[in-house]
Amino acid sequence: MLFTLIRNELVKMFKKGKTWIVFILFALFMGFMMYGAKVDSDNMGYYSSVDGQIESLERSIEYEKEIINNNKKEGIDKSELEISIQNSQKQIDRLKSIADKKDEPDFWKEQIRIEKEQLQSQIDMENSTGEYDSYAKNRIKEIDEALESGIEPVEEWVFNAVNFSNNFINIIGTVILAVGIAVFMSDIVSGESTPPTLKFLLVQPISRGKVLLSKFIATIITVVGLIGGLELLAYGILGLFTGFDSGKIPTTIGIKYKWDYTNIEQMGTPQLITVDGSGISSTRGELFLSSFALQILFIITCCAFIFLISSIFKSSMVTMAISVIVSVATTIISAASSTVQKVAHLIFFNYGDTKNVIVGGVAEMYRNINFSPYTGIIVMLVTTVICYVIAHIVFSKKDMLI
């Protein structure tokens, strides 16, 4: 019987114009993001290439010379500008000297070795901050792994299947996903109160529990299927054009944070710094898969929460308004209020950016060191169960005066 009810719910869901409108809007949003990522990637690619860097430096020299010649600004230090021009010229010469090698297969190794040296020299400098040190050390670790594995690192802005998918999960995770789901499924129960089609269903020889469960399962199948399916489709199609090799690129996940009480900020609060050596070596492909899996759990929890609201209120507009306001307000307050930040790891909405949860950066975002993927899984599962149980009790017991 449950299977039949789920089938009925799926038929209703896919016959609704709203389902397809929201899906098309989501697909258009994804397409727009894809186009933006491609344009950014092309621009960044050029300006980080040898030719692009030379062009940028030449422009800078030209501008500085113009300032000197025109003497436009008062109190200008010409000697400082001349030193800057000399330095730029030296960099241009250096770039031109290695430009001939750019087509060689191991050219990238030379580039990241230079980057490693620069990072190390920054760490060794006296004025280096703890925060920068943590970043630099993680980056050096990644460079060492790339050199060891012989796999050319690809910057995260490069347009390919893995990078786009990881960035997309990152972008939609905070607010957009929760709001989108709220708009999509706010009428799942309350929508059957106005007009009261629920009567049509509840006078049938089936328990209310089964009716509710079938709606919940059908909603999850639809939302996960449409969002997850579209993400996987985008990953697959982009992968066909750009390859899947970047999935093998090493990356660090599970970075842990701690409070640095030796370094108190202006507001009197300690600094949040990464725990040395806390990151785990992984790959971007694994990062995508684990972020995607955690995102599925997040979607299910969102569905359960909105389902609860939809079971309580008769109006789908009220349900949508409450769901949207709660998800947006919770995220903003969690990030902005130091009091709420202390319990931010217990609020499921804050786990929406699942890529950041897997990497560990979410702790920095909410200034709360208790965030971890495992905490997230527990919080989301517990929230799902609580929301569903309350929805079940409300729906099963209440008089249907619709």
Next chain:
Amino acid sequence: MNILEVKGVKKKLGKREIIKELDLQVKEGEIFGFLGPNGAGKTTTIRMLVGLISYDNGEIKICGNELKKNKEKALKNVGAVVENPELYRYLSGRENLMQIARIRKVSKEEVEDLIELVGLKDRINDKVKKYSLGMKQRLGLAAALIGNPKLLILDEPTNGLDPSGIMDFREVVKKAAKERGMSVFISSHILSEVQNLCDRVAFINNGVIKAIEDIHEHTMKTELESLTLIVHGDINESLKVIKTLDCITAANIIDEEIHLVIKNGQTNLLLKELIDKNIQVEEIYKNRKGLEQRYMELVEGGVR
């Protein structure tokens, strides 16, 4: 055999007692009318009968199955349209029926027969949002008939229908009940509808069943009679005099006519007294018969 048995049912919504005491039985194959004015408790009763709302006391049995304890078994024998047939507007008529057919494990062929029965064959593939109210009522009836239930519950089914729609609907219900041998519980505040359809009728007002009686057109047992009197001269003066007469239970003026209620069998006495009191009678006639009059007695307490 009783298909529906309601014993001592009470229901409170908030602090207000909507149903104070409800006892009734519907026999197999019987068309049972449930009459009462708006707000009498008809829809609340029907909501309880189909499990949409719970009841505080008493018991409701459908084909022997107590509704609270054995809801699924009880509702297996029930087909219902509660108030307006609220169907999924974005689905076709056929898909709406198939939703129920799948739940009740009814074949497509049986659904086709029902479509034929309610006369929606030509429009069944249209989306419900394109249906007129009459078509929606027919579709609602077809949905209620899926699975050949033993008890069909209809709540004010002709609300909003035009006269020909009402007649068509009545015929479909009669046909369905006759062909399928099912009991029908039909609530209404339209007297002619109940009179034309039902075998027995329960009168409900303020959440209490006032009486349950057989319907035999023009022979329904009544205690009071209602008459309309048109007089020459000052109508107000005439009314004053009429109100002093012993045989009068109630009297008032509506649209330049005097409406009277007298005890059954006292028409002759009334005529004699009118002449004795020198009332200039132009016209006098009995204006309510049977069910309508009984309704007035039980529900409205006499004349309006």
